[in-house]
Amino acid sequence: MSKPSLPQGTRDFAPDVVRKRQYIFQTIRSVFERHGFLPLETPAMENLETLMGKYGDEGDRLIFKVLNNGLDNPAKREQVLSDFDRVLEGKNSKGITERALRYDLTIPFARFVAMNHGTLSFPFKRYQIQPVWRADRPQKGRYREFYQCDADVVGSRSIWNEVELAHIYSTVFRELGIPVDIRINHRKVLAALAETCGGAEWTTPITVAIDKLDKIGLEKVKDELRERGLDEGQVSRIEEYLGISGSFSEQLEAVQRLLGHLPSAQQGIFELKSVYELYQGEVWDQKDDSDLKIDLTLARGLNYYTGIIFEVKAMNIQIGSIGGGGRYDDLTGLFGVPDIPGVGISFGVDRIYDVMEEKKLFPANLERSTDILFFNLGDDESRRSFTLMQKLRSQGVSCELFHEKAKFDKQFKYAEKKRIPVAVIIGGSELTAGTCVVRDLNTGEQRTIEQEQLLKEYFKL
RNA sequence: GAGGGUGUAGCUCAGUAGGUUAGAGCGACAGUUUGUGGCACUGUAGGUCGUGGGUUCGAAACCCAUCAUUCUCCCCA
Numbered sequence: 122m123s124k125p126s127l128p129q130g131t132r133d134f135a136p137d138v139v140r141k142r143q144y145i146f147q148t149i150r151s152v153f154e155r156h157g158f159l160p161l162e163t164p165a166m167e168n169l170e171t172l173m174g175k176y177g178d179e180g181d182r183l184i185f186k187v188l189n190n191g192l193d194n195p196a197k198r199e200q201v202l203s204d205f206d207r208v209l210e211g212k213n214s215k216g217i218t219e220r221a222l223r224y225d226l227t228i229p230f231a232r233f234v235a236m237n238h239g240t241l242s243f244p245f246k247r248y249q250i251q252p253v254w255r256a257d258r259p260q261k262g263r264y265r266e267f268y269q270c271d272a273d274v275v276g277s278r279s280i281w282n283e284v285e286l287a288h289i290y291s292t293v294f295r296e297l298g299i300p301v302d303i304r305i306n307h308r309k310v311l312a313a314l315a316e317t318c319g320g321a322e323w324t325t326p327i328t329v330a331i332d333k334l335d336k337i338g339l340e341k342v343k344d345e346l347r348e349r350g351l352d353e354g355q356v357s358r359i360e361e362y363l364g365i366s367g368s369f370s371e372q373l374e375a376v377q378r379l380l381g382h383l384p385s386a387q388q389g390i391f392e393l394k395s396v397y398e399l400y401q402g403e404v405w406d407q408k409d410d411s412d413l414k415i416d417l418t419l420a421r422g423l424n425y426y427t428g429i430i431f432e433v434k435a436m437n438i439q440i441g442s443i444g445g446g447g448r449y450d451d452l453t454g455l456f457g458v459p460d461i462p463g464v465g466i467s468f469g470v471d472r473i474y475d476v477m478e479e480k481k482l483f484p485a486n487l488e489r490s491t492d493i494l495f496f497n498l499g500d501d502e503s504r505r506s507f508t509l510m511q512k513l514r515s516q517g518v519s520c521e522l523f524h525e526k527a528k529f530d531k532q533f534k535y536a537e538k539k540r541i542p543v544a545v546i547i548g549g550s551e552l553t554a555g556t557c558v559v560r561d562l563n564t565g566e567q568r569t570i571e572q573e574q575l576l577k578e579y580f581k582l
Numbered sequence: 583g584a585g586g587g588u589g590u591a592g593c594u595c596a597g598u599a600g601g602u603u604a605g606a607g608c609g610a611c612a613g614u615u616u617g618u619g620g621c622a623c624u625g626u627a628g629g630u631c632g633u634g635g636g637u638u639c640g641a642a643a644c645c646c647a648u649c650a651u652u653c654u655c656c657c658c659a
Contacts, residue, residue: 126650126651129650129651177657179656179657179658180657180658182583183657183658225659253659255658255659257657257658258583258656258657259651259652260652260653260654261652261653261654262659263658263659264659267659268659269659422657422658441658441659442659443659444659445659467659468659469659470659471659472659496617496618498617528616528617529616529617529618529619530616530618530619531619532618532619533618533619533620534619534620536619537619537620544618544619546617546618548617549617550617558617558618560618560619562619562620565618565619565620567618
């Protein structure tokens, strides 16, 4: 028997880590609920055909496929062998695999909406916090199993949805204590830029290149654009675009001068301006102290985005984005239900965790587990402890009895390891007197009180 | 898919001109006269040196393969 191990790219979460992760989840969940979003869960497995072709060629390769059962059935041997040959040719074969682990939460959501569009009331606002799986090569901060945390609105073109989602970002990170920039841009502005540099078909290569700006720098981006076949005039036009700076409105004005003659740019500029104004509320003024920033270099990889796009970056820390999203048209069209537009955002929980760990932002009380440890000094004493514990527990106080009669030393050390703050000691003399010793394990102070008094004091908690 | 790094005790790691019984710290467990912990002291347990080959009189060390893990690129969260 070899040592037990974990599949590559998966993790156990020890109790203290689970506590911290749940703190993040619950904060996000609570904000979602306050904005009228409803929870949704979908299966870990989807039909393979639901997922294939939705994430591009690269995405298809990274989908975890589930092997069919019963392949060893001798009666099916010939069929299985020919099916497997098809797999070896790179074709999918239902005879070998027809299910796969979910790759993200968006496509299963689109599948759900397409299946239930007759009964859902629109706009449908859902959030979903579940693990997803990717057969990617794990590296720092990237895993084969990880949680996604999404909120989407489908069935509405209103720009208010973008405003609300931006506000969700702002609220969540404020509550978690992480200072952030919420950056927005518009795909139609990027599309307009591409239009002036060769045509709409250049949108993807151009956005992919400029998305790398803060990672590889301006010169490398220009190199990449040249390699992809843009001429110097086009490259310098993009450079001019990337050089735009200033306040939100100043940047919009600059884009207006550069691309305003194109209808798509006009719509993008208008929507960016609208989101910003609505987000600021009725006290909006020209001051640029908002956490909502415009970032014309923001592109986002996923090419199904068509309108406003979001990205959230933690300030004062060297880490990638901790959230992203955007508007897409007609996501359910892939499943035969057209004309349902949507907009959504996602939280990068693992990175948020890393930021909070590094900045020590988790509340201290997450470490608390049991409130009271009852010492075990014998069977009769323990019976009394047990009775008291049941009463305390019914009042919401968490307590436990040391599992066996043992030396004080051992019981103290157990309490220490579990960070239990209070020990209650009931020995022979306390048992007959109806009292108990309550000891504060942090300060070492202790006092003897009536057992009834113990119940009263802790009922107040 | 491409390219690097690393695998020695539960954890973090020492350990080469190849040489006999492979070490430390932390942790664990036990004890320092069994109703008061955190400190200290003493002791105990725990390793086929990732696995399989090869070179050698001799391999934890050198070579090859393999597995695991980790990082970078691609791509993404």
